[in-house]
Amino acid sequence: MLKWIYDLSYDELKEDVCKLKMPGYVADQIFQWLYEKSIDDIAAWSNISKQNRSLLSRKFNTRPDKIIAIEENKEGTGKFLIQLIDGSRIEAVLIREKKHLTLCISTQVGCAxxxxxxxxxxxxxxxNLTCGEILCQVLLVKREAAASLPQQKRMPKVNIVFMGMGEPLLNYENLKKALAIITSGKGIGILPRNITVSTAGILAGIKRLEEDFTAIKVGFSLNSPDATLREELMPVSKREKLSEILTYFKNTSRKHRLTFEYVLIKGVNDSLKDAGKVSALLRGIPCKINLIPYNENGNIDYETPSAADVEAFCEYLCARNYTVMIRWSKGRDIKSACGQLAVEI
Ligand code: SF4
Structure with a gap:
């Protein structure tokens, strides 16, 4: 059985290369073909000898997962349906902004x-997705983005948000392995400060992430300042207590500001009283707040708040010196917006 190369760390690949009696630098060459040049056909790896390429093709499978459908809207937001080796399907999203691209990546098939x-x-x-399945989303979506650029235009800056399907910090080992390749100069080479891992609030995972990758940003889905309502909206917070997470945030210094994500749901958590509680709760934590008006979604009864209510919520917090962004999600028409990713399995 061939080994799937994307599941290997640099050290694991080097060890395998050396076992095949090739010099260790062949691992660097392979990483460059796969992650810098995005060429997965071993026959095209021209700086590796023919004999070694033949040996590599008998040892490794270098085919990435397959994109089986792409939906794009007028604004250039694309939703990619990706089929995994076992037939499972996941979604990744490409958001084309004026000066950069944002890739929204999944870490699990579904979510618990x-x-x-x-x-x-x-x-x-x-x-859980494997390291390779996480990496392949980045490679495939980046490749599609590069292919759609006008000739001569350089690839814009790429940001990655782990905000697709699944809770990233409940798949920490595979996420960590993938992040090591995504951020490495030998690998995909995306700066850690351009990566955000968004979590529903897995405190042990947040601590590990912040120890392992000090420059990667943490996004925390707050969604309600009220512990009881939050437990109703996000059952995980019955065991991962909001008060403990906020105490950790308050008492730990970090290089960057935290992002608090707040999905505004009409009549549920979008009142000025809620805004007041958010303001009091986050006082003393260097942060910015992303307000995400809820995206209506045939299967769930919640409604999108009015633009006026969203603005009022935002202004309330801005007036109290918070940095607040309203994220009217791009891609609502193709169900690629926050909270809308789901596939039939
Ligand atoms: S919003 Fe909640 S249920 Fe949905 S993917 Fe994130 S953690 Fe899972």
């Missing part, structure tokens, strides 16, 4: 956390 406002939660949990 069942947040009430999220389509992925309804799917339930199927399995």
């Amino acid at each position: 956390l069942k947040c009430k406002f999220c389509a992925t939660g309804i799917m339930g949990f199927k399995r």
